[in-house]
Every structure is written in structure tokens, then in C-alpha cells.
Amino acid sequence: MKIEPFHPFRSDQAKQQYLAFYDHRAEGWTVASETRMVATSFGQTLVRISGVNNTSPLVLLPASVFNSLMWIPNIEALSQKYRTYAIDNIYDCGRSIYTRTLSSPKDLTNWLDELFTALDLDDHINLLGLSYGSWLAHQYALRFPKRVRKLVLLAHPTIVSMNPAFIFRLLLSFVSPVFFKNFVYWLFQDTAKKDEQSQNLVEGVYEDMRLAGKCFKPKAIVNPTATKESEIYNLRAPTLFLVGENEKTFSPQKAIQRLNKIAPQIKTEVISKAGHDLNFAQASLINYKVLEFLSD
Numbered sequence: 001m002k003i004e005p006f007h008p009f010r011s012d013q014a015k016q017q018y019l020a021f022y023d024h025r026a027e028g029w030t031v032a033s034e035t036r037m038v039a040t041s042f043g044q045t046l047v048r049i050s051g052v053n054n055t056s057p058l059v060l061l062p063a064s065v066f067n068s069l070m071w072i073p074n075i076e077a078l079s080q081k082y083r084t085y086a087i088d089n090i091y092d093c094g095r096s097i098y099t100r101t102l103s104s105p106k107d108l109t110n111w112l113d114e115l116f117t118a119l120d121l122d123d124h125i126n127l128l129g130l131s132y133g134s135w136l137a138h139q140y141a142l143r144f145p146k147r148v149r150k151l152v153l154l155a156h157p158t159i160v161s162m163n164p165a166f167i168f169r170l171l172l173s174f175v176s177p178v179f180f181k182n183f184v185y186w187l188f189q190d191t192a193k194k195d196e197q198s199q200n201l202v203e204g205v206y207e208d209m210r211l212a213g214k215c216f217k218p219k220a221i222v223n224p225t226a227t228k229e230s231e232i233y234n235l236r237a238p239t240l241f242l243v244g245e246n247e248k249t250f251s252p253q254k255a256i257q258r259l260n261k262i263a264p265q266i267k268t269e270v271i272s273k274a275g276h277d278l279n280f281a282q283a284s285l286i287n288y289k290v291l292e293f294l295s296d
Contacts, residue, residue: 019095025069029072042098043097045096050075051084058128062089062094069094071279074287078291085119093216135156137152138156141235142234153239159232163251184202189246229262232266245275248275
């Protein structure tokens with residue numbers, strides 16, 4: 001792999017443009033934190049560390065085309081109880097820098113395991129992921145069950161098949177900037193309609209995603225795999241599944257029905273007045289539900 005000085009960006013100008021926006025958004029991180037670049041065999045991973053020492057670690061895995069900053073609405077509450085590790089996915093958009101091609105779920109889970117070891121995390125790790133991050137947390141818990149204490153899955157995208165309307169709108173978003181912006185606001189509809197502050201939050205998310213598409217070099221992502229029945233009932237870690245009632249990417253009712261049928265020990269709940277943006281639209285409630293489950 002050719003590693004230019006501006007890798008993984010398209011150019012030095014693109015790197016400076018995206019990172020300036022990223023650092024401006026990072027000013028909204030509401031708690032004291034340490035940012036650390038951690039070496040793995042796959043490259044350098046940025047980890048944003050906050051919260052209480054000498055507690056079970058809580059690792060936060062972002063959605064696709066996002067990064068650690070998507071947890072800004074949640075980090076203050078979560079860091080009051082746990083040592084939080086918010087990660088920029090090494091093969092996505094943020095400050096992490098991959099130096100090897102990642103082509104499978106095994107690559108991603110191996111990267112995470114190396115990262116956790118380099119961070120000196122013990123075998124009582126709590127994992128919290130949203131969307132793609134939720135799928136990745138699930139994959140990690142299956143491969144390294146002894147390292148996971150508890151698992152929180154927000155809007156896990158592959159429990160059931162995807163909504164055709166979501167796929168159509170996603171494909172349409174590549175046609176023009178107008179369609180792309182409409183797609184983002186449709187996906188974050190519950191947040192956008194709350195108040196002016198929430199609208200500004202969605203606008204920041206849109207701009208982050210727009211700049212990511214413009215500034216990063218294109219690459220083939222590791223597509224999330226459909227969840228097999230065995231991957232549900234073989235989960236050993238206590239698990240909480242939360243989904244917004246207005247989820248756009250899949251049917252929340254069908255997902256909960258499938259989980260309750262195959263693995264009734266998994267706790268499930270539908271969050272009202274929220275969709276794929278549940279950690280934004282209902283931040284306080286999500287924080288409460290997560291902390292309650294982790295401390296139970």
C-alpha cells in the first residue's frame with residue numbers, strides 16, 4: 001500500500017480541510033479527555049479517553065462514516081460512571097490512519113483486539129455501538145467472548161433485512177448533493193424537528209459526512225454481514241438491544257420479534273420519538289438505559 005504524507009486523504013489540502021472541521025467539532029466534547037494515537041498492526045487508531053479511572057472500561061464504537069465525536073450528546077453522562085474509550089474506526093472517517101487493507105469482519109475484530117490489548121484493557125470490557133459500530137461490537141463479542149463484560153447494541157443493522165426504502169434513498173443520495181442532504185435529514189428526522197440546537201447538530205452531522213466523502217480517498221468498506229441465528233443465541237455476554245420506533249434502515253418490530261424468539265435473554269426495548277438517530281434524539285433516555293443496564 002502506498003502511504004503518502006496526506007494518507008488516508010485525497011490530498012494535503014483535503015486533509016487540512018477535514019481535520020480543521022473535525023477539530024472544531026471536537027471543541028464540543030464536554031468532558032476532560034485525553035486523545036491517544038495507538039499503534040496496531042493495521043495502523044494508528046485515535047482513541048478519546050474520558051471519565052473515571054479504576055472502573056470497568058466502556059468502549060464506544062461509531063456508526064459508518066462517523067467517528068468518536070458522534071458520542072458528544074452522551075459522553076458526559078457515560079463518563080461519570082465509566083472510563084470511556086471513544087474510537088475513530090481505523091477504516092472509516094476520522095483521525096485514525098490505516099496502513100493495511102481491511103477486507104473482512106475478522107480483520108476488524110483482530111484490529112479491535114490488538115487495540116484493547118495496547119490500551120491495557122482487562123477482560124471486563126463493556127461495548128456500546130451504534131449501527132455499524134453495533135454490528136462490529138456484536139462480531140467482537142462472538143470472537144472474543146472472554147473479554148466482553150456487557151454488550152449494548154443501538155440500531156443493530158443486520159438482525160433483519162434492510163428496508164427497501166432506505167436502500168433506495170441511500171443509492172439516490174449518491175446522485176446529487178441535494179439528494180444526499182435530504183437523505184441525512186430523513187435519517188435524522190426526529191432530531192432535526194426538535195429545536196434549533198438539535199437542527200444545528202444535524203447540520204454538523206451532514207457537513208461531517210459531506211466533507212468525509214469529499215476529502216477521504218475512496219476504499220471498499222467491510223460490509224456488515226447478515227446476522228445468523230447462531231450469532232444471536234451464541235452471544236454469551238449480557239446484551240441490551242435498543243432501537244428507535246421510527247428506525248429507517250429496518251423494521252424495529254421484526255428485529256425485536258426475531259431476538260425475542262431466538263434469544264429471549266437479550267433485553268430489548270423500542271425508544272419512542274427516535275429513529276436511527278436515537279443517541280441524539282433521545283440522548284438522556286439512552287444514557288439512562290445504558291447506565292442502568294451496565295450497573296444491573
